[in-house]
Amino acid sequence: MAKIVAGIGSSHVPNVGPAYDAKKFDEPDWKPLFDGYRPVKQWLKEQIKPESVIVIYNDHGSDFALDRVPTFAIGVSDEYEQADEGHGLRPLPLVKGDPELSWFLAKELIYDEFDITICQEMKLDHGLMVPLPLLFSHQPDWDVKVIPLVVNVIQHPLPTARRCFKLGQAIRKAVEAFPKNTRIAIVGTGGMSHQLHGERFGHIDSKFDELWLTLIETEPEKLANMSHIEIMKNAGAEAVELIMWLVMRGAMAPAVKKTHVNYYAPMTTGMGLIAMVDL
Amino acid sequence: MSEDNRKGAEGETDATNAPQMSDWGIPGTYVFDHSRSRVGYALNKLAHSLTDKRNRELFRADEDTYMAKYKLTDSQRDAIHRRDWLRLIKDCGGNIYYVYKIGAAVGDGLYQMGAQMRGESFEDFLKTRNARGAR
Numbered sequence: 001m002a003k004i005v006a007g008i009g010s011s012h013v014p015n016v017g018p019a020y021d022a023k024k025f026d027e028p029d030w031k032p033l034f035d036g037y038r039p040v041k042q043w044l045k046e047q048i049k050p051e052s053v054i055v056i057y058n059d060h061g062s063d064f065a066l067d068r069v070p071t072f073a074i075g076v077s078d079e080y081e082q083a084d085e086g087h088g089l090r091p092l093p094l095v096k097g098d099p100e101l102s103w104f105l106a107k108e109l110i111y112d113e114f115d116i117t118i119c120q121e122m123k124l125d126h127g128l129m130v131p132l133p134l135l136f137s138h139q140p141d142w143d144v145k146v147i148p149l150v151v152n153v154i155q156h157p158l159p160t161a162r163r164c165f166k167l168g169q170a171i172r173k174a175v176e177a178f179p180k181n182t183r184i185a186i187v188g189t190g191g192m193s194h195q196l197h198g199e200r201f202g203h204i205d206s207k208f209d210e211l212w213l214t215l216i217e218t219e220p221e222k223l224a225n226m227s228h229i230e231i232m233k234n235a236g237a238e239a240v241e242l243i244m245w246l247v248m249r250g251a252m253a254p255a256v257k258k259t260h261v262n263y264y265a266p267m268t269t270g271m272g273l274i275a276m277v278d279l
Numbered sequence: 280m281s282e283d284n285r286k287g288a289e290g291e292t293d294a295t296n297a298p299q300m301s302d303w304g305i306p307g308t309y310v311f312d313h314s315r316s317r318v319g320y321a322l323n324k325l326a327h328s329l330t331d332k333r334n335r336e337l338f339r340a341d342e343d344t345y346m347a348k349y350k351l352t353d354s355q356r357d358a359i360h361r362r363d364w365l366r367l368i369k370d371c372g373g374n375i376y377y378v379y380k381i382g383a384a385v386g387d388g389l390y391q392m393g394a395q396m397r398g399e400s401f402e403d404f405l406k407t408r409n410a411r412g413a414r
Contacts, residue, residue: 014389015414029412060376065327066316084330086383154376156312160284197368197375199307201393202407227283229303237308238375266410268393 002101002178004186004278006048007252008040008135009216009245011271012057012189014085014126020133021090029266036262036273037134043259043275044135045143050185052098052145053136054105054171056247057127057189058153060085069155070117072167074109075148076102083123093138095124098145101178105147108174114167122148131189144185153190153241158228161243165224168250175251188248190241192263192270193234202268203236209263209270212242217258217276220249235270253278300370311374319372325349326377335384364392390414 016033025034044050062083064070080095106118128148137143152158159167168186175184192209195201212235215222224246231240249256260275300318303310316323325346328334338345346356355373358366359381367373367381382392394404405411 019413027412029410032410033413061323061327061374061380062330062376066320066323066374066377084332086329086335086380088332154311154374155316156310157284195308196389196393197396198309198365199397200305201307201396202404229283229305232303232308232310233305237305237310266413267408268390 002175002180002182002184004172004175004251005050005183006044006185007248007256007276008131008185008187009213009248009272009274010131010135010187010189011191011269011273012127012130013269013271014130015267016130016134016271017090017126020130032264033262033266033271034134036260036264040260040273040275041135041137044185045137048183048185048277050144050183052101052147052182053185053187054147054149054251055128055132055187055189056149056151056244057131058151058241058244059083059125059127061154062125063123064150066155069152070150071152071159072114073117073119073122073150074102074106075119075122075150076106077120077122080122080124080146080148082129083125085125090129092129092133093141095128095132095148096142096145098147101145101182101184102147104178105171105174108177109167109170112170112173114170116149119150122150124148127189131187135187149247151244151247153243156228158240158243161226161228161231161246162224164243164246165220165250168247168252170250171247172251186248186251188245190244191235191239192242192272193236193239193265194269195236196238196268198237200236204265204268204270205235206263206265206270208235208239209265209272212245213261213263213272213274216245216249216274217256220246223249252276255279309369315372315374317372319355319374319377321349321351322355322367322371322373323377325351326373326380329380329384338384362387362395365396368396
């Protein structure tokens with residue numbers, strides 16, 4: 001029986017990618033961010049040792065377009081290329097998939113009435129590619145296999161926060177039914193507060209973010225009750241991505257223990273990081 | 280719970296089916312819903328095509344010829360010409376993640392686009408940030 005061994009919430013701000021590639025770890029304006037990830041990466045490698053990771057993220061019009069917008073989609077490939085978002089590709093190896101687990105999850109989720117779209121080809125954009133190297137080693141190759149799970153948080157109507165939480169609960173059931181003893185981490189990406197369009201561009205609400213970081217551990221039900229408009233009004237229109245953290249949290253036990261937390265809001269996004277294990 | 284989620288969009292498309300942008304009641308915010316996605320479909324499709332390097336080169340070489348391949352409205356073409364990012368989002372149905380790819384192709388980064396949408400110079404915008412070096 002497979003097991004969820006860690007749950008992580010992480011922002012996926014695109015500019016972090018080039019800063020990581022240029023190793024700006026100790027530049028004063030970047031250091032508070034990278035210092036937050038370093039102990040989590042080490043903890044995952046030395047103590048948690050996941051073999052596969054389910055990454056909940058959204059595509060930003062990089063691979064998916066608006067001709068078809070799946071509400072939930074899962075990748076089932078052996079490997080994944082990066083998406084070109086307009087600047088070419090980052091110097092990172094191909095992402096390794098876990099098709100056996102991916103297909104198993106797809107089957108279990110669909111029979112559990114989560115009618116997820118199954119993708120044999122999927123290019124990964126910054127939603128996944130920014131947090132992945134912050135959390136896992138990639139030299140010379142990735143030390144973890146990836147199950148990419150995409151949520152539509154771009155074109156409304158979006159799935160509700162509650163639906164995302166329930167999807168997480170269904171993922172946990174599916175993982176526990178997987179016949180191998182695989183150690184699986186799950187990462188919910190996106191947010192925190194930010195708005196990237198309109199005259200309200202640059203809106204941040206650090207109080208909202210701090211509250212979210214608290215409640216995601218202790219009272220996720222409260223977050224699952226939030227409407228999109230409530231999140232957008234407080235934390236910015238693009239902050240609605242935070243509902244993806246609830247997929248991760250739903251896949252954890254009702255009671256969890258936070259092991260790491262970090263928060264930094266330098267430019268236009270509250271960049272949060274939290275790591276948790278089941279109690 | 281879904282009631283609350285539905286409550287968001289005031290000003291749904293009216294019964295005549297005329298394209299009419301919804302207003303979610305958040306100042307300076309243009310939520311990307313059906314009303315914008317309908318109007319902006321061709322614009323966002325053009326923007327998405329710029330994820331291909333060859334298309335970026337074609338677009339940069341001759342924007343008009345490139346735009347002619349997509350059924351843009353006059354207003355959308357004009358807003359691209361003027362690099363009017365706010366209008367592309369607010370009035371033309373552009374989604375920021377798509378419109379960003381047009382910006383990237385012509386050399387405007389997200390923060391430059393954002394400063395313009397706020398009606399500020401880039402330098403003034405940077406002054407409002409906590410740590411401007413993190414970009």
